[in-house]
Amino acid sequence: MRDSSTVPVEATDDIRRLIADAGITDNVDLIARILVTGVGLGIDGTSRLDLKITSAALSEMRTAFQLFAPYSHVPKVTIFGSARTKTEDALYGQASAVAAALAERGWMVVTGAGPGIMQAAAEGAGAEQSLGVSIRLPFEEKPNAVVAANARNVAMKYFFTRKLMLVKESQGFVCVPGGFGTLDEMFELLTLQQTGKAEPTPIVLLDEPGGTFWAGLRRFIDEQLIPSGVISPDDFDRVLVTDSVEAAASEITNFWSNYDSLRWIGSRLVLRLRHAPTDAEIRALNDQFEHLLLKGRIERAEPHRHEIEDGDRLDLPRLVLTLDQWRVGSLFRLIRAVNNLESARTNR
Known part of the structure; x- marks a missing residue:
């Protein structure tokens, strides 16, 4: 043979x-x-x-x-939620409002292109700033009218290819209360972040005003998952739980206020930033995050030769570190600290 x-x-x-x-x-x-x-x-x-x-x-x-x-240069947020949510539901209004807020800030909104929360988000963003990745189901045969208006939709046969595209292109995620599908998408996001299989991105769990859906999830995590040792105590800290549209939109956009991107070069992690930190700020980062380092310190760096060969974000300042890859799930904390440096500098 x-x-x-x-x-x-x-x-x-x-x-x-x-x-x-x-x-x-x-x-x-x-x-x-x-x-x-x-x-x-x-x-x-x-x-x-x-x-x-x-x-x-x-x-x-x-x-x-x-x-x-054609939209590779435009930041995108994926909004997940139930196809069964009715237009008169408060969650429908929340999804539409957060999509509109992000669209006003120059973001495109990606949805599953179906009814319910997906349609609400597409309506909020508008046809020009909406992209859809639909699934072919007996009861969801066509994309909603908003994404269909400009033919900005692709229909998938398989959930795994659909989920790939709903996650791959986006720099932020908003999850609105939903059923099995929404929870599956949310937990996959958390798994990808926890294991380092996806680059850190902001994740928001948005409820209706005064809602308790995501508070119930937080309680389950605090009372069951963390005490049993199946997740780390800080694994859920990367998520913002809120009922505020403004807080949700700001969480998505502020995550990228200074942090730009990262790249692994061997065992070394390169963080590309929009603004160069001062020596004092780098010392503060080392004091705060020494426990995440396998060896050495967080240092300023020039582009690595591999980055030069690829023309990879060469104009940006860099920090380089040897991250303990067992702690990759905590990388978002370092990114938030880097963003806070710029925020503190701006507010002086």
């Missing part, structure tokens, strides 16, 4: 010729890897059902990438 881990050299050469004939010149190695994997699935004798799943997922991702590509 043929070794399923390899593709014949002749086939690999043919694939590279096919790529060249198609006029593709960028990221050739990655394109070749995708095609070689497809051939490998054939060599493996993969079942037709598994091939259909693979084909549909790849096709859906391509369509979604095309939808988002």
Whole structure:
């Protein structure tokens, strides 16, 4: 039997010729890897059902990438919530209001493109600043009218590809009370943050004025999850629970007031900032976050050669540190402290 881990050299050469004939010149190695994997699935004798799943997922991702590509320079927030929420519900108004507040600040709003909270958020942001990633279900066959107005929607067959696109492109998240789907999306966000599989982003749990939905979740976490040791005591600190639209919108936007991005280079973590910290501020950061460091100190740095080769945010000041990767879930605390430096400087 043929070794399923390899593709014949002749086939690999043919694939590279096919790529060249198609006029593709960028990221050739990655394109070749995708095609070689497809051939490998054939060599493996993969079942037709598994091939259909693979084909549909790849096709859906391509369509979604095309939808988002023209807006890559625009910050985005994803708003999660129940499709069953009625227009007269206070939560509907909250979702619409927070979407409008963020749209006024230049953000685009991403939703699941369905009814309920998804429609409320799209209405609040307006058609020009809304993007939708819908799921094909018997009872949710069409995207809501707002995202459909400008054809800014992609329909997915699978939840896993839909969830990827609802999370991948956004720099902030607002969760409005909902059912199994909303809670699934919220807990996946927390898991990605806790494990370091996603870059730190602000997460807001927004309730109706005086609402107790998310307070009940906090109580469950404090009384059950933390005492049992299945999560760390500070794992939920990264989340803002509020019933204030203004507080929710500010939490999303202020997270990016000084912090810009991060990049791992080997075991070293590079934080790119909008404003350079002073020597005194760096000393204060070291005093506060020494427990997160595997060795050394937080230091000012020039762009690493890998960043230079990639042209990666070269104009921004940097801090570099050797973070204990078991503490990656606490990275958001350092980012908040970096943002607070700039806030304190502005308010002097």
